[in-house]
Amino acid sequence: MSVQVGRVVLSRDKPASADSFWCTIENQSYIPEVGSYLVCEASFSGQACRLLCVIEDVEYSADVTSAAVYYGAMMPPSPPPTSPVTIKMAKVRVVASEMEVYTPPEAGSLMRTLNQGDAELLARTIPQRNRILIGFARGSFIPVYMHSEYLLGEQAAHANISGKTGLATKTSYALFLAYNILAWAKANDENVKVVMLNVKGGDLMRLHKSSEKWENIFNNVGKWSKMAGISSNDVKGLLEGWKAALDKIDPCEFNRNVKYFTYQGDSFDPFNDKYTNVVYFSYGLADITTEELIAALYRPDEEIQERQINAIYTYMSEAGELRGQLSFDLLIEDLKKYSTYTPDKMSQQVKAKLFVKLIDWHYLTMGALFRRVTGFLARSTKIVKRDRPNGNPIKFDSLDTNKINVIQIYGLSDQEQRLVVNALLREIREKLEGSKERVKVVVFVDELNKYAPKRYSPIKEQLLEIASRGRYIGLSLVGAQQFASDIDSEIYGNTSLKVVGQSDDSEVSSEIYRFLGELRKRATRLRKGQLIIHHPMLFAPIIVEFPPPPHVISLVA
Structure with a gap:
């Protein structure tokens, strides 16, 4: 149920444009927060049109000219003789429109909160068959979708996630994307290989430990929420929204047949848990x-x-x-x-x-x-075979289709990691270029700044090739790093889905984050599970939320 908040205002000091305008906050029970959503009930040529907006700035002022009015008889504790009138206003930016009209709303147009009936505003231009879930509108559990052609197709491709290590939940969001891409593929009879490089401890090497029953995960939310310091009601709402958005597809099913590629001696080897879908890789010259x-x-x-x-x-x-x-x-x-x-x-x-x-x-x-x-x-004793020409390299055909393939490179030296990443990307790219099969590949590369820095890198040329032309062969790159300002600008510029988690003020002040607009300041205060996203079908960036991975909740038990 939506609540009326205020109305659009127009003045010399508060002008309106087609992209942004100001509104009053008249509802005293409503707390306007930067990043929250509002809907403008506009009218153009007599035709009603809803505008989905996000709050960019909040301004409180009073009808007095000096703060001295708050001091009665020069005594600070004394209340003012007359309480000043507080004027609350919010600057909003248009994110989506019900009509193809590029003009500001009229002064006096009603502003209200978001409700479930507004869900289609975020996906109005995306056909049902092309919807890939990328999160939920902050505070509403309304699903936010991205067009598959802009993530996996020829229109554009690639995603990038940046933010503080441990707080921005970059790997968790990449995993959330992977589940939703696989769910989209299953629902639409598509073939997708998801390849995820594990670079931090056992982050992705424990997916098989997830509970196979959704009910068990849901029942364990309380324990996880207490440990994470996040409201259990919020997490449950996100999990329920996720399950509903995927319809008849259970997200847990994608953890049951994960395929791991690791090396002999890996301390996180899933085979130690009697999990058998494990391949050991090595490389000869x-x-x-x-x-x-x-x-x-x-x-x-x-x-x-x-x-x-x-x-x-x-x-x-x-x-x-x-x-x-x-x-x-x-x-x-x-x-x-x-x-x-x-x-x-x-x-x-x-x-x-x-x-x-x-x-x-x-x-x-x-x-x-x-x-x-x-x-x-x-320094390369774990994967390099010195005495013979060939080892057991990771081959394209060994990557399972419509499943998650985890490549373990944690514990390898930097040189070994560069060898594996470069050889894997080349193998995938060459096979896709020569393949007649309809198969798409999504590769998640964490710590992308190590492989695609602004300076020269032997691997960067291949990543540039993937970023600029990978979409034509069905290859999409999902990169993640702490600082987007550290990676090559061409690779970042070719990204259609930009995702920003909690970041330092010094980082988001970089020119590369200009697309965030007024939400730059909000990026410094995002909590776990909250991200700012932007893609070509949104007029402006928005804040979304997503649930924690099922295996993370399961492991708390």
């Missing part, structure tokens, strides 16, 4: 490209070592042909010999042609390259 080797050897913040990189390209192209398949041990053996710069000490296995190619580089270059590869192998 023949499993990766030259670019992936370079990405593993060099940090993004390092100065580019062109001579070493050129030597690697020459070796990998020539030695592969002359020796057949290569291994890391053979690479080390050859580099050690090349660094001596003495042809008569070369192994008979290494043809003179290759040595002549590499002799163009100074032996100090080869020595430095030898030390770099040796250091990489010393």
Whole structure:
């Protein structure tokens, strides 16, 4: 049930535009909060039109010219002789309109709170078949949808989530998106592979521990809410709204058949819980490209070592042909010999042609390259197979369709992580480019700033390719990081769904957050489970809420 709040006002100091205007707050029981929703009952050419608005600013003033009126006989505790009239006003921004009319409402138009009858305003232009749930309107449990073509299709693609570590709930929201994408795929007979990289402890390695019954999760909300410091009624309302929005699809079902890809020795190995849908991956030198080797050897913040990189390209192209398949041990053996710069000490296995190619580089270059590869192998003992060409790399066909595939990279060195991420993205991209099947792939990459910083990064070129052209082959990137200002502007600019959790004031003041408008200040005070989102079908950013993941609630028991 909605409540009348006030009316639209228009004056010289409070002008109205098609995008934003001011309204009075006449209902004394209503507390106007920045980020809350209001509906304007406007009329254009005699035709009623609802405008969905979000409060951007609240202003209280009084009909007095000086604060001295509050001081009776110069004594602060004394009440003023006459109580000043408080004027409450709110500045609102239009988020959605019932009609395709770009003009401000008339002065005096009624303003009221949101109700369930206004739910269609947020999804009016999205056909039922294309609706993917992305959250619930703050304080109303009304579902907010995004058009599938803008998240997974050719119109646009990709999502980005930023905010403080531990407070912005970036991984939880990415998981919420994953469930809803899979629910959309099931309801519409689509094929989607969801791939999520686990970079923080056991964040995503415990999905299989979720209760299989929705009732058990719902009954455990009280314990979780007490621990999290969030109202249990709010959480229950969000869970009920989630279940209703997905209709006959149970979100818990997507945790029953999660597929894990991890490495031998992982302390979070689900197989320790007798969960069997686990694959162990590893990589030999023949499993990766030259670019992936370079990405593993060099940090993004390092100065580019062109001579070493050129030597690697020459070796990998020539030695592969002359020796057949290569291994890391053979690479080390050859580099050690090349660094001596003495042809008569070369192994008979290494043809003179290759040595002549590499002799163009100074032996100090080869020595430095030898030390770099040796250091990489010393820190890459968990997934690298040194003594044979091939390991057991993650293949596209091994990724389950219409299920969540979790890739464990936590516990690996930074170099190993770069190798896995680069090789995985290349494998997915190449298979999609050559595939005739109708399958979409969504890849969640946390700590995106490590792979796509503003500066040079060996992996960034591939991420740029995915960001700009991935949508044409059905590949969508969901990136997350603490600071969006740290990642490449082209990758962020190609994102159709921008999501911001609780962030520092110094961060949201960056130019990259300009799209937040007046909600920049609100971003510093978001709680867990609250996010500001913006996508092409909304006129302005809005605040949404989402429920905690089912497995998180289950694990509290």
